[in-house]
Amino acid sequence: DAxxxxxxxxxxxxxxxxxxPCNHSTISGNEYVYWYRQxxxxxxxxxxxxxxxxxxxxxxxxxxxxxxxxxxLILPHATLRDTAVYYCIVRSRNTGGFKTxxxxxxxxxxxx
Amino acid sequence: AxxxxxxxxxxxxxxxxxxxxxxxxxxxxxxxYWYQQGPGQDPQFLISFYEKMQSDKGSIPDRFSAQQFxxxxxxxxxxxxxxxxxxxxxxxxxLWGTGDSxxxxxxxxxxxxxx
Numbered sequence: 254d255a256x257x258x259x260x261x262x263x264x265x266x267x268x269x270x271x272x273x274p275c276n277h278s279t280i281s282g283n284e285y286v287y288w289y290r291q292x293x294x295x296x297x298x299x300x301x302x303x304x305x306x307x308x309x310x311x312x313x314x315x316x317x318x319x320x321x322x323x324x325x326l327i328l329p330h331a332t333l334r335d336t337a338v339y340y341c342i343v344r345s346r347n348t349g350g351f352k353t354x355x356x357x358x359x360x361x362x363x364x365x
Numbered sequence: 366a367x368x369x370x371x372x373x374x375x376x377x378x379x380x381x382x383x384x385x386x387x388x389x390x391x392x393x394x395x396x397x398y399w400y401q402q403g404p405g406q407d408p409q410f411l412i413s414f415y416e417k418m419q420s421d422k423g424s425i426p427d428r429f430s431a432q433q434f435x436x437x438x439x440x441x442x443x444x445x446x447x448x449x450x451x452x453x454x455x456x457x458x459x460l461w462g463t464g465d466s467x468x469x470x471x472x473x474x475x476x477x478x479x480x
Contacts, residue, residue, distance in 0.1 A: 296369070296455050296471030297408060340407075351459070352398060352421050353469055355407040 257341045262360040265335075271328040273359050275341030278322040284345050286317060288326045289353070290337040297340070297355075300326065331363045367392055369458050369472035377478045378446050386441040386475045390458030396420065397439040398457040398469060399431060408455060414439055415461050426450075446479045453477075 258276040265271040277286065287302040301308055301315045303324070308315045314327040328335055340358035344351050370389040378384050390397050396415045400408040410423035414433035425431075428446075433439045437458075443450060453476050457469040 291408075294453065294474070294476075296457075296473050299468050299470060302468070338407075351469065352410040352413055352423060353400075353408075353457070354410060357407065 257343055257356055259339070259341050259357065259359045261357070262362065264362045264364060265328075265331045267333060267363055267365050268330055271331040271335065271361060271363070273326040273328075273339050273341075273361065274323065275326070276323045277341070277343045280321050280343050281345070284343045286315065286321075286324050287342045287344055287353075288313070288315065289340045289342065289355075290335075291340070291358075292334075292337040297353075300339075331361075333363050333365060335361065336363045337361060369456055369470055371454075371456050371472040371475050373475060374473065375476050375478075377480065379480055380446055380448060382446050382479075384443045384446060384477060386443070386454050386456075386477070388439045388441070388456030388458075388472060390437050390439070390456075391470055394458035394460055394470075395437055396459045396461050397433055397437065398459075399425075399439070399441050400455040400457065400471075402453040402455065402474075403449075404452070408453075411441070443477075448479050451477060451479045 288300040289297045291297045303315045317324045338358045338360050372387045398413040399411040402408040411425040412431050413421045417433045428444050431441045453474045455474045457471045459469045
């Protein structure tokens with residue numbers, strides 16, 4: 254699976270949009286981009302995933318560049334409860350189960 | 366909606382003892398994954414099972430073993446515990462997948478403390 258690079262930490266004001274970038278320049282055509290987050294000592298939580306089109310769900314939006322070498326997770330109106338470590342993961346589109354390889358994510362601090 | 370259930374949530378053991386962690390996947394999920402997260406570290410994949418067969422293996426010590434049962438629940442058995450085994454242990458579950466994307470759902474974790 255391709256390697257990802259994320260900022261170590263970011264701050265965001267409560268109520269503002271949080272934009273978390275991820276670089277995955279070696280991504281291949283059959284690899285999805287997944288985002289998970291982990292609130293302190295809780296189990297990682299699935300947020301969203303995409304292949305090449307932008308995706309939106311009730312939690313977030315995922316913007317993938319046309320060349321697929323980078324993506325941005327957008328939390329439209331960040332709240333204090335969104336403070337967490339956010340992991341960007343690239344995983345191949347194969348039949349079967351997938352292990353998740355967590356790299357060093359981005360620690361997002363949402364401040365009042 | 367039902368989530369992944371792990372038990373116990375907290376466990377304290379002494380060195381050289383054994384521990385068994387249990388995981389009950391989301392109903393209809395047939396694949397189970399185990400992860401270990403040491404203090405200040407990111408989760409690390411240990412092992413996974415599909416239909417009672419080991420499907421993948423990560424950095425799981427030889428002192429650890431796991432299995433999946435016919436009702437899809439899984440148990441992680443840890444023997445000769447060491448201080449370094451103190452960690453959060455997460456179980457995740459998913460459907461095996463049919464060539465499309467697969468979402469994993471994680472349990473709340475078991476915090477193991479070895480003294």
